[in-house]
Every structure is written in C-alpha cells, then in structure tokens.
Amino acid sequence: MTIKTIIAAIALEHGEQQVARRAIRLAAAHGAKLVLAHAIESLPESDPGLPTPANEKAIASMLEAEAIASLRQLAERAAVQVEVEVECGKADQLIERLIRDHAADLLVIGPGRPQNLRERIFGSTADRVVRVGLCPVLVVKRATDEPYRRVIAAVDFSPMSFAAAQTAAQIAPPARLELIHAFEIPHTFEQAMLKVGTSQAELDRYREAKAQTAYAELRSVRADLAVAGKIRVVRGDPATALVRVARSGRADLIALGIQGKNAVSRLILGSVARRVLAASSCDVLLAGGAMSRD
Numbered sequence: 001m002t003i004k005t006i007i008a009a010i011a012l013e014h015g016e017q018q019v020a021r022r023a024i025r026l027a028a029a030h031g032a033k034l035v036l037a038h039a040i041e042s043l044p045e046s047d048p049g050l051p052t053p054a055n056e057k058a059i060a061s062m063l064e065a066e067a068i069a070s071l072r073q074l075a076e077r078a079a080v081q082v083e084v085e086v087e088c089g090k091a092d093q094l095i096e097r098l099i100r101d102h103a104a105d106l107l108v109i110g111p112g113r114p115q116n117l118r119e120r121i122f123g124s125t126a127d128r129v130v131r132v133g134l135c136p137v138l139v140v141k142r143a144t145d146e147p148y149r150r151v152i153a154a155v156d157f158s159p160m161s162f163a164a165a166q167t168a169a170q171i172a173p174p175a176r177l178e179l180i181h182a183f184e185i186p187h188t189f190e191q192a193m194l195k196v197g198t199s200q201a202e203l204d205r206y207r208e209a210k211a212q213t214a215y216a217e218l219r220s221v222r223a224d225l226a227v228a229g230k231i232r233v234v235r236g237d238p239a240t241a242l243v244r245v246a247r248s249g250r251a252d253l254i255a256l257g258i259q260g261k262n263a264v265s266r267l268i269l270g271s272v273a274r275r276v277l278a279a280s281s282c283d284v285l286l287a288g289g290a291m292s293r294d
Helices: 017-030 056-075 091-102 117-122 125-132 159-171 187-195 200-225 238-248 263-267 271-279
Strands: 005-009 033-040 082-088 106-109 137-139 150-154 176-183 231-235 253-257 283-287
Touching: 005 017, 005 091, 017 033, 017 056, 017 106, 033 056, 033 091, 056 082, 082 091, 091 106, 091 125, 106 125, 150 159, 150 238, 159 176, 159 200, 159 253, 159 283, 176 200, 176 238, 187 200, 200 231, 238 253, 238 271, 253 271, 271 283
Parallel strands: 005 033, 005 106, 033 082, 106 137, 150 176, 150 253, 176 231, 253 283
Antiparallel strands: 137 283
8 A cells, every 4th residue: 555645634623733734744754645625514504684795605705715724824834745625515525525536545534523413423524434434544633743653453353454454554664563453252152151061271271272363363464564563462342452552552543444334334433443532542543445465
C-alpha cells in the first residue's frame, strides 16, 4: 500500500486543528497530496421573512468563504500539495464523494460529537464513513505534533485485521509495532467441559495450546508484514483487553480491522471498535478492506 492521497475532514466548529496537523504531518512524510474538507451542515431553515440581503444563498456563500479561509490558514505553512473543498450538505456524503473522486488512500478525521438522538444511536460522521469502508480511517484523538512511536495492531486473524496491521505499518514505518491477539474460552464452555469429565489439567493444556497456536499465527503475520515488532497473546474478552491497552497510555496508535457481515452490522459500528474509540486516549486506525496473505 502506498499513501498517495489523504483526505482530512475538518469540523471547524469543534476546533479540530489537531486533525489537520496530523494529516499534514502524514502527507509530508509520505509525499502525498492532501485534501482538507469541510461540510457546512448547520444552515438556517428557509425563512421568507429574512431581511434583505440576508437570504439563505447569501448566508451559505458567506459561511463557505469563511470556511475556505480557515482551511487555507491551517494549510498555509504546510510543505505539501493541499487542496481545499467546502460544501453545504451532509459531511459523510461529501467525504465519501471526495474519497471516490480522489481515489484516496487514507481518511483522517476527528472522533466527532453526537449532535442528536439519532447520532447517539447510529453514530457520528466518523462512524458512518467507517461503515462504508472506502479506505482506512484514522481517528485523531490526541492534540500532539509528535510522530507515532508505538503502534498496537489488534489481530483476530481475519483479513480485515491483517489489512489494519499492514496500514499501521505503512502509516508509521519508524514506530514500534506490536501485534496483539486476545482470545477467550467462554465460561459456560469451560464449565461444560468440566461437567462431561474433562480434568482441570486437560483444560489448562487446551488453553495453553490455544495460546501457542495464536503465538505461531502472530509470528507468521509479523513475517508477512516484514516488521520487527513484538507479539502478545492475552486472555479475555477482546474489547476489554483492548480497552485496557488503550487506557494504559503505552500506545500512540491502535489499529483495528472492522467488517460488516450483514445489514445490521453495517449500520452499527462493531462493539469492540466502538468501545476502543470511546475509551482510548490515543489515535485509532480503522481498516475495513480485506488483505490477502497469499
């Protein structure tokens, strides 16, 4: 994967300068073109009683001009090729169009803030764009100009998790990349094994065999990625394990693979990704495209 074009979605009203700074740093590091985008969603309702010349079109034009000026100010010191795109309308629709039009390799966006009940249930702009899966999405949560130094990639051995790990290695090649796999033997399954006569020693050996198999798989993934990072296998619920890592402060970036197997999962961002996004104090990379290891 080569990063040639980056889209940065900037919610100016939320003061997301850190999103622009991270996108500019990545564009400079990869020699990529950068598109700074902003959608004006908070247009006033149509009101025939508005005094002249304060009509809806004039207000929209003024808001667009102000947004363009703000984005250009963010980009004025960037030593990269920058384009500015501002439109009135839904942010996710603008972002999806720009990703397609520019064949973007990466979207950089803030975590967003739910504005109403529907967004609290179905997710913010970041959630909606991630579910479409047009390109990897980097959700910027930290206000820092420092490069990524330690990256953790969650690997569940799905093609999507391989793609997320590969993208993380590509985004931050100098960083230390740790591959982590969390596995859990459900308590009810363990109890059933004991009830049918399995000894505790046999159960422990089964659990250890599962862990050793995971280690072998992680070593294979690490070899495919051609990185020298650490590997780790942890027991427990994957979401809980990753949230613990996210809260530990030991990572600058956590990479996750996501997928939508049916209509419902495409509507609701996966629970593991959502919990990590909510709990993490570091940036989160979400990749939905599948990468083959063949």
